[in-house]
Amino acid sequence: MAALRAGDSGRRGNTTGTYMCTDLACSLYARNKKRPALGNRYREHLSIEEKVERVRENMSAFVARLYA
Template identity: 50%
Template sequence: MRPLGEQDIRNSFVNCSQGEAKRVNLPRDLGERPWDDLDFLGWRDPGAPDRSFLVTERAGRTVGVTLRSSSSRRGFLHRSMCSLCLTTHPGGGVSLMTARKAGPAGREGNSVGLYMCTDLDCSLYVRGRKPPGPGGRFEESLTPEQQIARTTANLSAFLDRLGV
């Protein structure tokens, strides 16, 4: 992914108002992100833990979506799997993230949900750049490149369902 600046990110959101996009708390470490290893930029709002954001490149343009996560916590012995990268995490490491659909459907309150890594570091898990914790990645016969392609295809399918 190419490095993004603050204005690129704010202008990319498709499922919120311009006013909401202006108020998004952006990550302070944009210059330090491992852009070459990212399929998308994802972060949680430190002031509102149930709010997250995801920005990616799609069909030659930058697309951002706002996400809400459920606040239910699961026990440490419970494991869940991310639907994007297929990494498993104990406890609250995977959250149901919902996003309003883009356009009129979103303004009517329609949304789509997907189980995702709570920290939105899917790109780093798939590439082995961040350890997911005990038992987090299954041994697969797919190459890392094929796993990356699957993750981006899963993200693309989610964005399709949002009407982006």
């Protein structure tokens, strides 16, 4: 996902982006409530709580970069 930055930077066409789930259901995937239609998920040794926290941190960082 990519978005224009706020203010003058965005008006000049500057963007920021991040990789995320194509259907925007990242939190459902992190909680194992949804499975990818094709392919497999990465093998990880994180708890569900750790995966959810990673989604939150990634989204917060993305939004923070929009206003930086």
